[in-house]
Amino acid sequence: MTCSTASLPQGSLFTRYGGISGLRSVIMMFYDAVLDSEVIGHFFDDVDMGRLIDHQTRFFAMLMGGPADFSNDRLARAHAHLDLTHAHFDEVRRLLAETLDAAGFAPADRDIVMAEVEARRSVIVRS
16 A cells, blocks of 8 residues: 655654554564464464455545544444454454554554544444
8 A cells, every 4th residue: 555644744653653554563563462462362272364464554544643444334344243342452452452552653643543542442342
């Protein structure tokens, strides 16, 4: 995916952390941890990880002020068949926070991303 950051605010997290290419490496690190997780790794056994990483890179780009648009309806449909619990969501949050820290995100920036993820809990968790 090619994207221009010329029209994005210079202070956006998306721009600050390297745009699509920088974010893609963070998402790849995140999914390395996810696949190793005993709590949630099994959800990804039959998933095309290249496609998912591309998709998640665009999703997190949106969360960080970059180009992309994902509706809550789309998010709900993508996760509806998984019967995810709060424990699953908490594991994702834990692994994501650890990944963002390892990738050098400033604590305040990590907290912004984590708040965006948390804001979507009720869309993803089906209980």
